[in-house]
Amino acid sequence: MLKKLTAALMTLTLILTVSGCFFAVPGKPSLYQYETTGKGRSGNSAYKGTSSFDPSYYPYFSMLGPGAQDAYSMIYDGLYSGQTSIKLSGGMSAQDVKDAFNMVLLDHPELFWVRTDFNYSYVEVTGAVTSAQFYFYDFASTPERLEQAKREFETAANAIISGAGRLNTYAEKEVYIHDAINETCEFNVNARYSQSAYSALVLHSSVCAGYARAFQYLMQKSGIPCYYCMGTADNEVVAATGGTETSHSWNIVRTGISYCNVDVMWDDSVSNAYGRKQYPFFNLSDKDFKYHTRTGSSVNLPLCNDETQSYKVLFGDTVEVKDLIFKK
Numbered sequence: 001m002l003k004k005l006t007a008a009l010m011t012l013t014l015i016l017t018v019s020g021c022f023f024a025v026p027g028k029p030s031l032y033q034y035e036t037t038g039k040g041r042s043g044n045s046a047y048k049g050t051s052s053f054d055p056s057y058y059p060y061f062s063m064l065g066p067g068a069q070d071a072y073s074m075i076y077d078g079l080y081s082g083q084t085s086i087k088l089s090g091g092m093s094a095q096d097v098k099d100a101f102n103m104v105l106l107d108h109p110e111l112f113w114v115r116t117d118f119n120y121s122y123v124e125v126t127g128a129v130t131s132a133q134f135y136f137y138d139f140a141s142t143p144e145r146l147e148q149a150k151r152e153f154e155t156a157a158n159a160i161i162s163g164a165g166r167l168n169t170y171a172e173k174e175v176y177i178h179d180a181i182n183e184t185c186e187f188n189v190n191a192r193y194s195q196s197a198y199s200a201l202v203l204h205s206s207v208c209a210g211y212a213r214a215f216q217y218l219m220q221k222s223g224i225p226c227y228y229c230m231g232t233a234d235n236e237v238v239a240a241t242g243g244t245e246t247s248h249s250w251n252i253v254r255t256g257i258s259y260c261n262v263d264v265m266w267d268d269s270v271s272n273a274y275g276r277k278q279y280p281f282f283n284l285s286d287k288d289f290k291y292h293t294r295t296g297s298s299v300n301l302p303l304c305n306d307e308t309q310s311y312k313v314l315f316g317d318t319v320e321v322k323d324l325i326f327k328k
Helices: 066-080 094-107 143-165 170-184 197-201 208-221 235-241 264-274 296-300
Strands: 002-008 022-024 085-087 114-123 129-136 226-233 247-255 258-262 292-294 325-327
Touching (some): 094 129, 143 170, 170 208, 170 247, 170 264, 208 226, 208 264, 247 264
Antiparallel strands (some): 085 129, 226 292
């Protein structure tokens, strides 16, 4: 006998109203190079789907056990092909399915039409999940509307990717993508579809999640590993904005063999306050990346120890984090 349960996933990233902050003031780029492992699914995975997941680009997949990796693969293959109802085989548990769906959304900003809630059906005696029902945003409510949304998204993204592709170094490409988002997107706590890259790239209005997912997508498509990082902002910043919610998100970028933190949205807020482009939260080590604390599965992302890739070091002219003063 099958029962239906509703498993409403908590929104992956909540909203930090940084736009209410006011900030007051008291070389040559390197070429990133990458080597991928060539590995995809775990060797213990039973499901052989249509996609493979290089851990250099999809680190959350690698954090799962074999059963959850199977669920991840089935869910991704189904959602990418536009399915809302996906059969799940192999006797996987409800926790495997929940974990897998969460990790799919963290790894794959290209699934911009997928909401964060879902239902699943399971066998009462064994608890094995047999299928899951997922939901799309209303701009993708029909196959035709989904295809139209994909065209809009890809048109916006490809214009930026093409521009970045004309540059010589990966550092220059990263700056170009960072600036392209901030020049076209505005922070809006009431933005529609704010947990999706679609909000930033197509509607040009978003919150930290939309900025971070748009940056993640564009960097990945440009051949630069980039991860979505969940966390919190320090109370000092939240209090300065008059807000109450500390949940926040940003990105981790692989710069050669090391990693750095990037907060595109906060750079946008600082730039707006100064009236010109600023990069205080660009490619910082964990030590220098003040006001941010990782949470959830993001604590397992690579540590950021590289202090040589900040905008200040690579290009020079920018205010730094230590110069910022938060006040209402």
